[in-house]
Amino acid sequence: MKYIVVSGGVISGTGKGIVASSAGLLLQSKGFVVTTIKIDPYINIDSGTMSPLHHGEIYVTDDGGEVNLDLGNFERYLSTTLQRGHNITAGEIYLDIISRERTGNYLGKTVQVVPHFTNAIQEYIERTAKIPVDESQAEPDVCIIELGGTVGDIESSPFIYALAQLRKRVGKENFVQIHVAYVPVVPPGASGEQKTKPTQRSISDVRSAGLSPLLVACRCEVPLDPGTIQKIANMCSMEPEQVISVHDGSTTYHVPLLLEKQNLLGILCEYLDLRLDRTHPRIE
Numbered sequence: 373m374k375y376i377v378v379s380g381g382v383i384s385g386t387g388k389g390i391v392a393s394s395a396g397l398l399l400q401s402k403g404f405v406v407t408t409i410k411i412d413p414y415i416n417i418d419s420g421t422m423s424p425l426h427h428g429e430i431y432v433t434d435d436g437g438e439v440n441l442d443l444g445n446f447e448r449y450l451s452t453t454l455q456r457g458h459n460i461t462a463g464e465i466y467l468d469i470i471s472r473e474r475t476g477n478y479l480g481k482t483v484q485v486v487p488h489f490t491n492a493i494q495e496y497i498e499r500t501a502k503i504p505v506d507e508s509q510a511e512p513d514v515c516i517i518e519l520g521g522t523v524g525d526i527e528s529s530p531f532i533y534a535l536a537q538l539r540k541r542v543g544k545e546n547f548v549q550i551h552v553a554y555v556p557v558v559p560p561g562a563s564g565e566q567k568t569k570p571t572q573r574s575i576s577d578v579r580s581a582g583l584s585p586l587l588v589a590c591r592c593e594v595p596l597d598p599g600t601i602q603k604i605a606n607m608c609s610m611e612p613e614q615v616i617s618v619h620d621g622s623t624t625y626h627v628p629l630l631l632e633k634q635n636l637l638g639i640l641c642e643y644l645d646l647r648l649d650r651t652h653p654r655i656e
């Protein structure tokens with residue numbers, strides 16, 4: 373199993389879900405079986421009791437799960453059928469751990485965030501990643517995990533820790549992270565300057581939290597200037613190819629092509645050692 377984690381920084385709503393779905397679509401176009409997981413670090417068990425004003429409308433999965441709207445995006449982009457378990461929340465994991473504690477499953481041990489909560493996160497991810505999600509009913513090759521919230525939030529930190537542990541366990545050749553950051557234009561408009569500082573700070577936050585993104589996808593209202601790309605690369609010790617520009621479009625369906633033009637598929641396949649010529653039975 374190959375894991376692609378899509379995290380976000382600076383502010384929420386920068387387009388992690390769209391980048392995750394688009395990366396999945398590109399991999400699918402080469403015949404790989406792709407599944408998706410959305411992690412929500414909040415303590416609600418699911419979206420069922422949440423106001424639509426906070427996180428958008430509830431999305432209902434085939435098995436009746438009331439889940440985050442992002443699962444709808446995944447299903448529409450990738451033509452998959454997800455289950456309630458594809459939306460992992462902190463609340464659900466805590467509920468599971470506390471029920472196990474009440475029934476004495478921890479045999480008198482002190483139950484802690486590390487290792488019990490963080491190990492449970494990894495178990496949930498690895499178990500869910502294997503569930504077939506498309507008509508081929510094949511075990512997925514690639515699991516794309518969208519980490520909700522922004523890196524640096526207190527509630528995200530156990531998940532970051534767990535993902536860093538997962539990376540160590542599965543090996544770095546099976547784990548890639550794409551960090552989505554925001555590049556504001558100040559003042560807004562054609563004469564504005566693309567500001568890279570929030571992206572630089574955000575990359576530094578992710579690294580200090582124990583992860584190391586291979587790529588930074590920068591959401592900006594306009595395409596990133598070559599100078600902006602070079603500056604982010606220099607300041608974050610990356611190559612310019614690792615900085616991907618995701619500008620606003622009239623629909624989000626331009627994003628897969630935008631990513632493809634910047635060789636996202638080539639980079640992912642090379643790093644994860646996914647063979648591009650693989651033919652899957654679903655592809656003619």
Ligand code: ADP
Pocket residue numbers: 380384385386387388389390391618619620621622623624627
């Ligand atoms: P996040 O997962 O980071 O919260 P989403 O992927 O849900 O963000 O996107 C937030 C909003 O921004 C959605 O309404 C989405 O349609 C829109 N959006 C995302 N990427 C783009 C883009 N490149 N151009 C225009 N709108 C976008």
